[in-house]
Amino acid sequence: MQTDALVNELTATLPSYPMEELKLLSKGLRQQGKLVFDFGTGDPTLPTWEPIRQAVSRNIPEVSQYPSVLGSDELRAAHGDYLQRRFKLAINDDLAILPAQGCKEAIFHMALSLVGRAGGRRKILYPDPGYPVYRSSALFAGGIPCPITLQPEDNYLLKPWRLPREQTEGCAALWVNYPHNPTGALADEAYWRQLLAWCHQEDVILLADDCYVDLYDPVLDQGSSGLRPMTPLCFSHDRVVAFMSLSKRSGLTGYRAGFMAGDARILKPHARARANFGLGIPSFIQAGAVSAWGDDTHVEVRKKIFAERMQLAGTALMEWGLLEAIPQATFYLWCRVPASAKGDDLAFCRRLAQEGIIASPSRWLSEGISGYFRLALVPDSEGIRQALPLLKRCLL
Numbered sequence: 219m220q221t222d223a224l225v226n227e228l229t230a231t232l233p234s235y236p237m238e239e240l241k242l243l244s245k246g247l248r249q250q251g252k253l254v255f256d257f258g259t260g261d262p263t264l265p266t267w268e269p270i271r272q273a274v275s276r277n278i279p280e281v282s283q284y285p286s287v288l289g290s291d292e293l294r295a296a297h298g299d300y301l302q303r304r305f306k307l308a309i310n311d312d313l314a315i316l317p318a319q320g321c322k323e324a325i326f327h328m329a330l331s332l333v334g335r336a337g338g339r340r341k342i343l344y345p346d347p348g349y350p351v352y353r354s355s356a357l358f359a360g361g362i363p364c365p366i367t368l369q370p371e372d373n374y375l376l377k378p379w380r381l382p383r384e385q386t387e388g389c390a391a392l393w394v395n396y397p398h399n400p401t402g403a404l405a406d407e408a409y410w411r412q413l414l415a416w417c418h419q420e421d422v423i424l425l426a427d428d429c430y431v432d433l434y435d436p437v438l439d440q441g442s443s444g445l446r447p448m449t450p451l452c453f454s455h456d457r458v459v460a461f462m463s464l465s466k467r468s469g470l471t472g473y474r475a476g477f478m479a480g481d482a483r484i485l486k487p488h489a490r491a492r493a494n495f496g497l498g499i500p501s502f503i504q505a506g507a508v509s510a511w512g513d514d515t516h517v518e519v520r521k522k523i524f525a526e527r528m529q530l531a532g533t534a535l536m537e538w539g540l541l542e543a544i545p546q547a548t549f550y551l552w553c554r555v556p557a558s559a560k561g562d563d564l565a566f567c568r569r570l571a572q573e574g575i576i577a578s579p580s581r582w583l584s585e586g587i588s589g590y591f592r593l594a595l596v597p598d599s600e601g602i603r604q605a606l607p608l609l610k611r612c613l614l
């Protein structure tokens with residue numbers, strides 16, 4: 219029997235999820251007894267901040283009940299306090315909050331409420347390279363995925379006002395992600411204002427994947443560069459939804475905790491839709507999330523650690539001509555493959571794997587961009603120091 223007789227064509231033809239491929243690659247190398255330096259997935263390995271773990275264990279209930287999709291009062295208050303502290307945003311009738319099991323599911327399920335809006339708009343625009351779920355969520359929701367290639371000469375900023383009309387016509391929503399995975403690119407206030415003006419003029423919902431908004435070089439807290447990461451909600455709530463996560467801010471990828479904040483006219487009906495999706499957050503995870511959103515000290519520690527790793531690895535990669543500048547946010551380095559690889563990112567990543575280094579080829583993080591690879595600075599400084607000479611061997 220043909221596979222697409224049992225599952226639909228979309229599921230039958232979907233390529234494997236890149237991060238699952240990377241996990242398999244890493245496991246295979248370990249089974250061969252290789253010392254593996256895993257720069258593949260942005261899944262940090264630092265221990266969880268102790269008060270968060272205590273909050274979880276203190277709150278494992280004697281009787282377990284279904285959680286509400288709206289989250290506990292304490293959780294909603296913690297989200298509100300965080301938005302106030304970090305961005306000076308106040309929750310009011312225009313700005314709503316909705317908890318999520320991390321950004322991934324929130325991104326995926328958002329398309330279900332937006333595709334077909336405003337008289338049948340089905341296009342979803344998103345950055346390429348970028349997070350693969352922008353595309354897959356559009357597809358599963360019956361939308362039309364429209365990748366927009368980001369250019370290094372634009373500092374990887376997505377500029378929809380430059381696109382031909384045919385490309386943007388019928389656009390329901392647009393994804394942006396600054397700080398950007400995989401390039402680490404940052405947006406400033408002038409960019410946000412121009413983007414919002416375009417979205418308002420074209421009646422396009424702006425979806426800001428802000429999951430790296432708290433992972434940046436602490437020098438940006440002092441400087442006047444205007445590049446301290448912000449959410450577009452700081453400039454308008456009108457047709458904007460931001461997606462926040464504890465995965466990178468607090469290193470809680472396994473907890474599955476985040477939230478959406480934005481235009482109440484979108485999030486209130488979307489909350490009713492989400493009640494059907496089975497997305498309540500377990501109560502003890504909510505308790506851990508309250509503790510994590512309420513504290514900034516552990517975030518400061520993490521920011522410093524990743525900024526140091528970026529300097530360490532970035533300096534070497536710049537010296538070898540693979541990187542133009544060290545990004546000031548995220549923990550990713552988006553590097554060119556060396557000339558010897560002749561633009562073949564997949565072949566180069568296979569070569570790296572022979573040395574025990576796992577990296578993501580650009581074609582796995584994009585829709586056809588070749589010649590780059592991404593390093594997620596998950597190994598600690600010692601691991602990076604050990605891996606760099608092995609990586610250097612692959613340049614020839």
Ligand SMILES: Cc1ncc(COP(=O)(O)O)c(C=O)c1O
Nearest residue numbers: 260320321322349399429463465
């Ligand atoms: C750009 C981007 N968006 C969303 C996610 C998913 O985040 P979460 O762990 O909150 O689901 C990731 C994870 O790496 C990401 O890189």
